[in-house]
Amino acid sequence: MSSGRKSLSNSDALPAWGGRLDALVENKLTLSHDVAELHLYETFQRAQLVELTFDSPVLTSMLTGKKVMHIDALKPFDYLPGESLVLPANKPMKIDFPEATLQSPTRCLALTISDEFIQQTVNHLNEEYPRCEPSEVWEVNTNNYHLQNNFEISSLIDKIIRLYRENNVLKPFFIHNSLEELIVRLMQTQARRVLVDQARKYMSSHRLAFVVEYIRNNLTKALAIEELSNQACLSKSHFFRLFKNELGISPIQFILQERIRLAKQILSNPAKSITDACYESGFNSLTHFSSAFRTVERISPRQYKQQLS
Template sequence: MTQNNFTTGLSWRRPSDLKTLVENRTTYTLDSCELNIFETHQKAADVKLRFGDLVLTTMLQGKKVMHLFDKPGFDYLPGESVIVPPNEVMKIDFPEAELDNPTQCIALSISKEMIENTFNLLNERFSDRVLTEKWGLDLSYFHLINTQDLSEIINRFIRIGVKERSKEKDLIASFALKELLIRLTQTQARDMLEKTYKELSSKNRLAHIVDFIKENLSEDFTIEQLAGKACMSKAHFIRTFKTELGLTPMDFILNERLKMARHYLSMGGFQVQEVAAMVGFKSSPYFNRAFKRSFGKTPKSFSDGN
């Protein structure tokens, strides 16, 4: 009986198909990139991997402990990605992998030419950056929690690599790869803002807006108000925010309110209606629906479970 990964629809290989129980590798070669799927079916330590091109790795199932840049190891879990520069050695431990609990991840190596061409095009067409000077990847933010957009394009790219059989496969993959690089930079930008918005708020317009939103979650916001604080027109503000961070200002506010609501509920001692008001929701039914859509539980169920 095969076990499916419900995110991507990939199936585990049968034991008789495995060449090795540790980092069994299946490779799909495409123009400008190589998609590798790794499965590990037994505990192991200090397994080394290295690629000649920049690699985006994404965990699909199980747990690794990843060692990079001669720094202490960190847990690497499903829903997370790690960007690894060319020729960097990954040292990996598999503390929990077993035949009936395998670890599965992808490693997508991307050619230097594809990366340069994509970001050169973006820098030509969308040169008015606010958060950073240019489009590109920042290896200071190499360990990421996948956003929904990033997860969706990663899953789509895996399906293209594994299942697409048309003669246009490489062209389709090329378009998807460009989108993946865009989503990756947007995810990095959001991660960077989350960690640095306080120190950047006095000198960067987007950081200033993020700081204002986080400090005033219980208040009502209008796009016009936020655009004014950013010294932008409404249209320019919405376009800049969405382009650089990958979501609209109102979606960002909603996400921040839901994160803070989850924090308050996990603390205990608050009624659901109190929490909704504390983070700026004017409608309890809307709060309940939005919370369940994001976290899979109603606020009350989440609170009772804590």
Template structure:
């Protein structure tokens, strides 16, 4: 993710650890933190719910009731109000700083978006949308990545309609994050939930048949829905299309196979449902950011 030229022109570098540049609007704020030297156990806390998203470098996060974990570029984290973060910066250098975005979104704003979703976006399981599980750590999908990139530009732009532009983007961001939370819940608990939730059953079916061609007709039959309704409900709840989700599952399966250096690349892409090596390579790089060969070298 790129920071805008206007950010670098206006920001003042005062601190080497967690130097903060802030932009505040009516019901949200964006902070960009930069760290230029190694540091450990740096504490940070916000009074409102926060979306943190990594731009560059690596952090090690220590949060309450959660094992320590690495926080890497392309990943985001949702934190509740008043959550005390304790952060290590193991790789930060003056010529290669760690950079992270933190967006504060007011509770009333969050509740308003959730109410909008419950009014307009009925879920297949009959449950209501709720403010998501906090300490939700996830990889940005393409939609979330593009919104964050746009928000960085909007916050740092000097435009008279900035509040209006940002407000619309924040609403879309919250919707997409709630959808990503549902998607991750189904992915992590597909087996347990498949007996009571139709989309969880479909997720489990996709995983168990990942090596075979999978059609919307086949999956909609498994969900006991028409094709058009299944396509609409799936994207509405999961935040991505059925085809994109299948490709994501196939690439995740391939990534696990690649950790075994003895497995042939041709065997891997065929076992994950791809029939074309070049398409597999393109899809892997699009979703993981590097080629399958480079990914394998990273683990070996």
């Protein structure tokens, strides 16, 4: 790893990870495992164009504060808590820390994982859980992949930090399993982005993309698994398994999420009521709608609409 300028430590700065504070810029704690290293970073002062490179594929994830990332010829972009970046080995980056202070440090992690371990995990997944289309295989996209962490990935990141720091004779085993799950979750997230965010583009060549678009066009209908599996030209059991493998959730969960997404769009219209949002997004009762909305969004439809206004 290479880094830009550093400043002397300050006795007022309190590192969250323990140990001695060496620098206000790029103060780092590294914890090792046989196939991966966890690097925990804290920055206590503003800085610009701090250089950083890792010699293995890396997942970085923001914990607190804000960075501005400069990678290749991409336009510099904000990097915020709840977001992650997947980068290939030896990818140079430059980082701005526009908000770091002694009172509010910027914190992030970098998890470097060996190429061999990643490939073993990918190969195992392709052997045991092949993708829906024969022409496609599971793979990890490390080409500057920027993502919003979902609940599963956020939970895994928190778990991996905890595992690296705990004193347990089975720690290597737990870390190994968690790293495998993280790699698989990342592949599912990447596949989901293609199938869900670009469904219309791929619906003529990918049966699950076709089903995603079919669901969106028929949200007000009662959508049964048998109907969806027929659209995909698959048996019910095969369709259910492939859908969950590739998107990380069941078809029923996806339909629920899409109905809530549509309901949020309707609620954003001041002329529309909660009752309108309920029935126009495919729910058949206000009680069910309110319960489902709260499950997905953690607030009620009424609270959501109040926040908008």
